[in-house]
Amino acid sequence: MPEHPITVVGASGYLGRYIVAELDARGHRVRAVVRDLTRSAQPGPHGSPALCGAGTELVRADVTVPGQVTGLLDGSRRVFSALGVTRQKASPWDVDFRANLTILREAERIGVESMLYVGVLGVERGTSLVARSKTAFAAALESSSVGGQIVNPSGYFSDMASYVTLARRGFVILPPDPDMRLNPIHGADLAAFCADLSGNQSVPHSIRVEVGGPDVLTAREISQLAADATGTRPHTLRIPRRLLNGAVWTATRISERHGNLARFFAEARTGDAVGRCTGTRHLSDWFQEIA
Numbered sequence: 001m002p003e004h005p006i007t008v009v010g011a012s013g014y015l016g017r018y019i020v021a022e023l024d025a026r027g028h029r030v031r032a033v034v035r036d037l038t039r040s041a042q043p044g045p046h047g048s049p050a051l052c053g054a055g056t057e058l059v060r061a062d063v064t065v066p067g068q069v070t071g072l073l074d075g076s077r078r079v080f081s082a083l084g085v086t087r088q089k090a091s092p093w094d095v096d097f098r099a100n101l102t103i104l105r106e107a108e109r110i111g112v113e114s115m116l117y118v119g120v121l122g123v124e125r126g127t128s129l130v131a132r133s134k135t136a137f138a139a140a141l142e143s144s145s146v147g148g149q150i151v152n153p154s155g156y157f158s159d160m161a162s163y164v165t166l167a168r169r170g171f172v173i174l175p176p177d178p179d180m181r182l183n184p185i186h187g188a189d190l191a192a193f194c195a196d197l198s199g200n201q202s203v204p205h206s207i208r209v210e211v212g213g214p215d216v217l218t219a220r221e222i223s224q225l226a227a228d229a230t231g232t233r234p235h236t237l238r239i240p241r242r243l244l245n246g247a248v249w250t251a252t253r254i255s256e257r258h259g260n261l262a263r264f265f266a267e268a269r270t271g272d273a274v275g276r277c278t279g280t281r282h283l284s285d286w287f288q289e290i291a
């Protein structure tokens with residue numbers, strides 16, 4: 001077993017769990033940083049694995065507290081970050097930008113060789129605080145002495161689960177442009193891509209990659225896959241653009257956090273989100289599994 005642990009932050013999330021499992025399966029020592037040891041030792045959301053590999057050490061820390069990041073990376077040459085706000089009640093600026101930056105500064109201090117950071121495909125065109133926080137961190141990583149691998153994926157399978165949930169209830173919701181294309185990716189396929197990229201000695205000091213799963217699908221096709229998997233014929237509700245804009249306006253009045261999330265989701269449903277096709281897992285099979 002190699003002597004240097006690979007540190008993974010955001011290890012308890014959907015993607016982070018797959019990254020830890022992939023590195024562990026490849027025989028690496030993994031230091032998985034989590035804020036809840038008990039929850040992390042249990043299976044995660046959408047079938048993601050428990051953090052219980054033989055080479056995995058669970059370390060409890062709140063990475064939004066700078067004092068708890070000091071020493072966290074000691075001995076590591078490589079760091080992975082799948083850290084970011086999705087459903088959590090926190091400011092994306094504090095987590096996606098500040099906490100990732102604190103980790104990067106610690107990585108610089110101890111001379112870590114590379115940090116692989118998972119962002120979102122197309123995020124640099126976004127105006128929400130989530131988008132601006134991720135873009136600001138990616139810029140900091142690109143100008144760092146630590147080698148930066150920025151992986152910007154299309155939607156995860158976990159994010160597509162709502163199509164199945166809604167189809168079971170008899171309806172599906174389509175974005176204003178139902179022909180927008182994306183290639184959703186399974187967490188295990190994305191984790192394998194990240195592990196390959198980080199372990200590849202020939203990648204440049206700083207690299208940015210847009211990636212997605214093996215199938216490029218329109219939103220309309222995804223809703224049909226959900227209907228097929230559930231054996232239903234759901235009603236289709238297409239959200240008009242002005243309604244989406246109205247939802248962002250309303251959410252902004254509820255709270256800054258709601259407004260930012262609504263803006264992020266609205267922008268994510270505008271235009272294609274297709275990355276380099278990778279992986280072997282198909283959304284149609286996954287829908288059958290979860291239906």
Ligand SMILES: NC(=O)c1ccc[n+]([C@@H]2O[C@H](COP(=O)([O-])OP(=O)(O)OC[C@H]3O[C@@H](n4cnc5c(N)ncnc54)[C@H](OP(=O)(O)O)[C@@H]3O)[C@@H](O)[C@H]2O)c1
Nearest residue numbers: 010011012013014015083084086088090119120155156159
């Ligand atoms: N879901 C998608 O379709 C999708 C698509 C493209 C890119 N991405 C990006 O990929 C990354 C990982 O996504 P995911 O779906 O795996 O998200 P996730 O399941 O919510 O995991 C996010 C990770 O960040 C941690 N985190 C969040 N807020 C925190 C806070 N305030 N303090 C400390 N830790 C915090 C979580 O810890 P806890 O488990 O303790 O909450 C978890 O480990 C995110 O940056 C996301 O934006 C997601």
